[in-house]
Amino acid sequence: MIIVLFGAPGVGKGTQAALLSERKNIPHLSTGEALRQAIAAQTELGRVAKQIVESGQLVSDEIVTGIVKEAMDKPEYSNGCIFDGFPRNQSQAEALDSLLEAVGKEIDSVINIKVANEEIVDRMLKRGRKDDSEEVIRHRLDIYNNQTAPLLDYYTNHGKLISIDGNADVEEVYARIENIL
Numbered sequence: 001m002i003i004v005l006f007g008a009p010g011v012g013k014g015t016q017a018a019l020l021s022e023r024k025n026i027p028h029l030s031t032g033e034a035l036r037q038a039i040a041a042q043t044e045l046g047r048v049a050k051q052i053v054e055s056g057q058l059v060s061d062e063i064v065t066g067i068v069k070e071a072m073d074k075p076e077y078s079n080g081c082i083f084d085g086f087p088r089n090q091s092q093a094e095a096l097d098s099l100l101e102a103v104g105k106e107i108d109s110v111i112n113i114k115v116a117n118e119e120i121v122d123r124m125l126k127r128g129r130k131d132d133s134e135e136v137i138r139h140r141l142d143i144y145n146n147q148t149a150p151l152l153d154y155y156t157n158h159g160k161l162i163s164i165d166g167n168a169d170v171e172e173v174y175a176r177i178e179n180i181l
């Protein structure tokens, strides 16, 4: 099963992806988490990405599709994947489609978690990540609105998009997602 958890930063994609992964036994791939790990480990990739991630910009498509490609080549991803934070623009969405097509697979569902903007900022400020200062959060929301949100049309046109209301506690949102699958 190939699922994309979609939505603005701070809507709970990571939390839900981790729960789904654990309970359905499907591996979870967060490009943001992979980048944060590379930064912490000070790898070559981490050195390139640090400034960009911490200022809330998007890392290049080449870097993130490289991360995804590398992960998808691993045997544990042969049965499926829950994507969290990828794709984030049109070119990444197309790269993912062709990557999957090459191995005879396709996305089953894109689950769009919807939460009001002010609630998002509150949630992220509580999270306290390095890229969660109010200024960087606003910037990341702008990038989401300009570059990522247009994918809602792309996935609607491909018959993949399902939206849920993410204004509820973690277990309630999980139940809504599970209901769809």
Ligand code: AMP
Pocket (backbone or CB within 6 Å): 009, 030, 031, 032, 033, 035, 052, 053, 054, 056, 057, 058, 059, 060, 061, 064, 084, 085, 086, 087, 088, 092, 131, 140
């Ligand atoms: P996230 O954990 O998904 O909120 O991602 C944290 C940060 O990692 C983002 O603000 C970007 O700087 C970078 N990042 C994660 N995923 C992507 C992606 N698909 N494309 C570009 N940059 C990404």
